[in-house]
Amino acid sequence: MRNAIEIHALTKRYGILTALDEVSFEVGRGELFGLIGPDGAGKTTLFRLLATLVAPDGGTASVDGLDIVADYKRIRERVGYMPGRFSLYPDLSVGENLAFFAALFGVEIAENYDLVAPIYRQIEPFRARRAGKLSGGMKQKLALCCALIHRPAVLLLDEPTTGVDAVSRSEFWDMLSELKGKGISMLVSTPYMDEAVRCDRVALCDGGKILAVDTPQGVVGRFDEPLYALAGDDMYGLLLEARRHADVKECYPFGQTHHLIAGEGFDAGRFVRETTARGFRRVTLRPVGAGIEDVFIKLMRHA
Numbered sequence: 447m448r449n450a451i452e453i454h455a456l457t458k459r460y461g462i463l464t465a466l467d468e469v470s471f472e473v474g475r476g477e478l479f480g481l482i483g484p485d486g487a488g489k490t491t492l493f494r495l496l497a498t499l500v501a502p503d504g505g506t507a508s509v510d511g512l513d514i515v516a517d518y519k520r521i522r523e524r525v526g527y528m529p530g531r532f533s534l535y536p537d538l539s540v541g542e543n544l545a546f547f548a549a550l551f552g553v554e555i556a557e558n559y560d561l562v563a564p565i566y567r568q569i570e571p572f573r574a575r576r577a578g579k580l581s582g583g584m585k586q587k588l589a590l591c592c593a594l595i596h597r598p599a600v601l602l603l604d605e606p607t608t609g610v611d612a613v614s615r616s617e618f619w620d621m622l623s624e625l626k627g628k629g630i631s632m633l634v635s636t637p638y639m640d641e642a643v644r645c646d647r648v649a650l651c652d653g654g655k656i657l658a659v660d661t662p663q664g665v666v667g668r669f670d671e672p673l674y675a676l677a678g679d680d681m682y683g684l685l686l687e688a689r690r691h692a693d694v695k696e697c698y699p700f701g702q703t704h705h706l707i708a709g710e711g712f713d714a715g716r717f718v719r720e721t722t723a724r725g726f727r728r729v730t731l732r733p734v735g736a737g738i739e740d741v742f743i744k745l746m747r748h749a
């Protein structure tokens with residue numbers, strides 16, 4: 447059987463701006479595939495192309511074996527699309543939204559209830575509440591139910607966890623894992639690097655291009671340089687100091703610390719002694735393992 451999604455040199459332009467630049471990758475059957483990238487990377491554009499809402503300027507793509515241009519009508523029956531922004535009808539209740547989406551696809555809720563039940567049960571107590579009055583996490587659950595009610599082969603989820611609290615984000619990924627167990631193929635975008643580990647494979651993207659496609663472990667494995675977390679009282683001064691140092695390849699802010707990539711000949715103890723002697727206080731430098739974000743930063747700088 448063909449892959450769930452196949453994309454070859456897909457290109458989309460808006461005037462002079464190339465939003466997607468010859469993008470190629472595939473999503474296997476039953477795979478949970480993540481599209482990781484900052485705002486403006488082209489993630490939404492890719493979803494709109496795969497959901498057949500806009501046409502490409504170059505390249506080809508298929509979803510569930512169907513071409514996004516020639517077979518666009520049939521794809522719409524096979525795909526569940528959850529757009530980034532709130533996609534429900536805020537004036538309709540929870541129950542009415544689900545009934546509406548079922549009617550749109552010509553299915554009875556009862557037919558596919560088994561698929562949405564684990565998710566819908568969590569919002570059922572609020573069945574009569576207007577969708578616009580739900581919390582962010584509950585809205586996402588309802589939107590997922592609505593995207594699933596026609597039992598699609600492929601789910602396209604555009605930043606489903608953006609603006610949702612950390613607990614709901616984690617719960618949402620648990621739900622996606624469950625759906626994967628039911629054989630649904632998924633393409634999910636997120637700006638949160640920490641969510642990459644919940645995917646089978648990820649594509650790191652920026653500026654309309656794919657920088658890497660790999661398993662989360664494979665992505666991290668690409669980082670093969672000594673990495674340290676640097677901290678001290680004067681964080682900005684330390685950043686400048688590290689960047690001026692001959693044996694430091696790169697240094698960039700990373701959460702509460704800076705991440706420092708050491709070059710050949712770098713001596714951590716000497717760096718701490720030297721900076722302390724120059725007046726920096728409470729300088730600490732400890733080796734750390736690289737995360738997806740480190741790989742991303744490296745790929746973006748050298749793209």
Ligand SMILES: Nc1ncnc2c1ncn2[C@@H]1O[C@H](COP(=O)(O)OP(=O)(O)OP(=O)(O)O)[C@@H](O)[C@H]1O
Pocket residue numbers: 460463464465483484485486487488489490491492
């Ligand atoms: N309809 C449009 N007309 C003109 N430019 C557009 C249009 N849609 C998107 N763009 C531009 O294309 C680029 C990619 O946008 P896209 O929305 O696909 O990125 P994204 O990764 O989804 O980011 P975001 O999370 O901000 O939506 C951006 O520079 C954006 O400004």
